[in-house]
Amino acid sequence: MTSIERTAYPRFKRLITAHELHLFFAPTREEAAWAAERMDSDGHQLALLPALKSYQRMGRFPKPDEYPEMVVDFVRRAVELSEGTMPLWATGRTAERQRTDVRRRVGATYDQAEARRLAEGSIRKEAAAKNRPADLINIALERVVGAGLELPAFSTLDAMASAVRKEVNTSICTGIHDRMSAVERAGLLRLLEERDADGTTQYNRLKKSAQSPTWSHFKRLITHLDWVDRLGDTGVWMDGVASRKVTDFAGEADAADASELKAYAPVKRVALMACLARKARMPERTLIGICARTAYWVEWWRRFGPPSGNDPKLADPFGRYVLTTFVKGTNMGPYEAARHIPGVSGHELAYTANRHFSLVLLNEAIADLVNAHARLDISQAWGDGTAVAADGTHMDTYLDNLLAETSVRYGKPGGIAYHHISDTYIALFTHFIPCGVWEAVYIIEGLLKNSSEVKPTTVHADTQGQSLPVFSLAHLLGFDLMPRIRNWKGLTFYRPSKTTWVGFGNQGVIADNDPVEQEKAMKFNSLLANAVIFHNALDIAEIVRQLLEEGWEISPEDLAHISPYLTEHIKRFGEYSTHELGIEPEAYDPKLDVDFTPLRDQDLTTAGLGQAA
Structure with a gap:
C-alpha cells in the first residue's frame, strides 16, 4: 500500500501553522449561521463546521478520527462555543444528510462511479509511461478534481493504481519478452x-x-x-x-x-x-539537526524510496533517509561516516543511497525545499525569485571516469558543479559537467529542468554565459540572459558558495567514477545546502520577531543586508549524535510582520542583489 504522505491526496498536515488555521479553517459569519440553523446542539455544530471547512479545502469528508484536535479547537473558539464542547459526529442517514447539505453549499457533485471511471482511465493512460504508484494516484487526483467531483477514498485510488499498474507493467513486460x-x-x-x-x-x-x-x-x-x-x-x-x-x-x-x-x-x-x-x-548523466528538522517541516524525505516505486521496507525510513542525505551531502562517504555515527553501518548507508535515491527523486526533494523557502516572508528581503545567477564551481575527482578532465584554469582533474542560484539565495538546479565545455549551453537546460514553483525570467552569468545561439534561444523562451561581457567595465555580482562549505568530506574530492553517481553527489550537496539556507532563514525570522516584540524597528532594507549563508553557529565536526532524529519540532511560522513592498519598488538587479551579496 502506498503511503498517503507520498502523494498529493488532500489530508491534514502533521504541523499546521496559525496562518493556515486562519486561512483555511476559520468559518465565516454566514457559515456559522448556516450551521446553527441546521444543528440542534453546540456539539453537532462543532462537527458540521469542521466538515464544511475541510470539504472546502480537501474536496472530501475526513473520517472523525482524522480531524486534528487543534483544528476542532480553533473552530470552536472561532464561533465562540463554550470551552469543553466536543464534536458530536453523526452516523448513518443523518451523516449522509449533513454531507448532502455541505455539498450543496459548496456546489460540488457527488458521483463516485464517474470519479472512479475518470481516475482509472487517467491511471491506465499514464501507467504506460510512469511507474511510481504515487505519481499515478496524483494523476488521478488531478483528473477528478478538474472534473469538479468529490474524491474517492484514498484506499480506493491506491488499490486502483496498484491493480492497473500491475496489469500495464505485465503487458509491457510480456511484449518485450515476446x-x-x-x-x-x-x-x-x-x-x-x-x-x-x-x-x-x-x-x-x-x-x-x-x-x-x-x-x-x-x-x-x-x-x-x-x-x-x-x-x-x-x-x-x-x-x-x-x-x-x-x-x-x-x-x-x-x-x-x-x-x-x-x-x-x-x-x-x-x-x-x-x-x-x-x-x-544510451547511458544517462545526472549537514544532523538541520537536516532532520527541515525533513519534518517540509517532508522532502518522503520523495525517496526503492526503484520499484513501492513503499520502503526500512524499519525507520525517515531516519535512514535523513542520515543518508547528511552523509552524501557532506561528501563524507558511508563507511567513513559510520565510524562517527552510532547505530548505523556503512553498508546500510551505502545500500540506501544506491537503491532509494535517484536523480529524479533528488530533484523533487530539492524543489520541495525551494518552494517552502519561497513561501517564507523573510525570503522577500533578498529577492522575488525572478532573477537567477548561473555559475560553476570546480570539484576535484579522480581521473578514471568519463566526465573528469584536467582543468587548464585550475591545473588539476575534476569537473564543474554548475549551479542556478535564485536571488533569494536558494539553489534551484545543479548540474555536474566537464571542465572543457562552454558553460552557456547548460544555462537553458538548468532552467528547463527546474521543477520548482520559482520561475526566473532573468539569468545573470559570467563571461561563460556569452553565446549567440544561447542569446537567441533565451529570447525565444522568454527570459533575459545577462552575462558579464568580456572586456566590458561594470558591476560584477558575487554570490558566496554554501555548497563547498557543506561538502567538506573526503577533502572535497568526488570519489565515485560513475557519472550518474557524480551527478547525484552534486544534488545531495544542493539538497543539504538548501536545507541549511531554509533553516537559517527561519532562525533569522525568529530573531527578528523577538526584536520586534522588544520594541525595535526593523526595516526591510536592514534585512536585505543579512544573508542566510551563516555558518559560524553550525557544528560540522565531532561525534554525530542521532538523537535529534527523534525530536519532532514545533511548526514553523512563515509569516513576518515586516512590509517588504519598498524593496520591490527598487531595481533588484542593481540594488537588491548587489547589497545582499
Whole structure:
C-alpha cells in the first residue's frame, strides 16, 4: 500500500501553522449561521463546521478520527462555543444528510462511479509511461478534481493504481519478452549464471559504466558495446515502450544483484534485463539537526524510496533517509561516516543511497525545499525569485571516469558543479559537467529542468554565459540572459558558495567514477545546502520577531543586508549524535510582520542583489 504522505491526496498536515488555521479553517459569519440553523446542539455544530471547512479545502469528508484536535479547537473558539464542547459526529442517514447539505453549499457533485471511471482511465493512460504508484494516484487526483467531483477514498485510488499498474507493467513486460527470440532470451538469462575471470556474473558486466575518455578505455568501451549488441536488437525489444518506462525498469534491474533477479517471474526477469541492456546503449548523466528538522517541516524525505516505486521496507525510513542525505551531502562517504555515527553501518548507508535515491527523486526533494523557502516572508528581503545567477564551481575527482578532465584554469582533474542560484539565495538546479565545455549551453537546460514553483525570467552569468545561439534561444523562451561581457567595465555580482562549505568530506574530492553517481553527489550537496539556507532563514525570522516584540524597528532594507549563508553557529565536526532524529519540532511560522513592498519598488538587479551579496 502506498503511503498517503507520498502523494498529493488532500489530508491534514502533521504541523499546521496559525496562518493556515486562519486561512483555511476559520468559518465565516454566514457559515456559522448556516450551521446553527441546521444543528440542534453546540456539539453537532462543532462537527458540521469542521466538515464544511475541510470539504472546502480537501474536496472530501475526513473520517472523525482524522480531524486534528487543534483544528476542532480553533473552530470552536472561532464561533465562540463554550470551552469543553466536543464534536458530536453523526452516523448513518443523518451523516449522509449533513454531507448532502455541505455539498450543496459548496456546489460540488457527488458521483463516485464517474470519479472512479475518470481516475482509472487517467491511471491506465499514464501507467504506460510512469511507474511510481504515487505519481499515478496524483494523476488521478488531478483528473477528478478538474472534473469538479468529490474524491474517492484514498484506499480506493491506491488499490486502483496498484491493480492497473500491475496489469500495464505485465503487458509491457510480456511484449518485450515476446519480441525477443528464444535464443536472445536464453542469452540474457545465461548472464545470471556465467561468471567472468574476476568471479562476478556477466550480469554485473552489463551494469558497468564508462571510464575516463582515454584511448584504451574507448577501445574497451567499444568492445563492451559490441558484446551488448550481440545480446540482441534492443531497439526491436523496446518498440513502443516509453523511454521513462525503460529507464525505470532498467533502474530496478540495476539495483538488484543476480540472486535477487532470479526470484522474479521469468517474463519480468527477462524484460528488466532487456531494459538494462537497452540502457547500456544510451547511458544517462545526472549537514544532523538541520537536516532532520527541515525533513519534518517540509517532508522532502518522503520523495525517496526503492526503484520499484513501492513503499520502503526500512524499519525507520525517515531516519535512514535523513542520515543518508547528511552523509552524501557532506561528501563524507558511508563507511567513513559510520565510524562517527552510532547505530548505523556503512553498508546500510551505502545500500540506501544506491537503491532509494535517484536523480529524479533528488530533484523533487530539492524543489520541495525551494518552494517552502519561497513561501517564507523573510525570503522577500533578498529577492522575488525572478532573477537567477548561473555559475560553476570546480570539484576535484579522480581521473578514471568519463566526465573528469584536467582543468587548464585550475591545473588539476575534476569537473564543474554548475549551479542556478535564485536571488533569494536558494539553489534551484545543479548540474555536474566537464571542465572543457562552454558553460552557456547548460544555462537553458538548468532552467528547463527546474521543477520548482520559482520561475526566473532573468539569468545573470559570467563571461561563460556569452553565446549567440544561447542569446537567441533565451529570447525565444522568454527570459533575459545577462552575462558579464568580456572586456566590458561594470558591476560584477558575487554570490558566496554554501555548497563547498557543506561538502567538506573526503577533502572535497568526488570519489565515485560513475557519472550518474557524480551527478547525484552534486544534488545531495544542493539538497543539504538548501536545507541549511531554509533553516537559517527561519532562525533569522525568529530573531527578528523577538526584536520586534522588544520594541525595535526593523526595516526591510536592514534585512536585505543579512544573508542566510551563516555558518559560524553550525557544528560540522565531532561525534554525530542521532538523537535529534527523534525530536519532532514545533511548526514553523512563515509569516513576518515586516512590509517588504519598498524593496520591490527598487531595481533588484542593481540594488537588491548587489547589497545582499
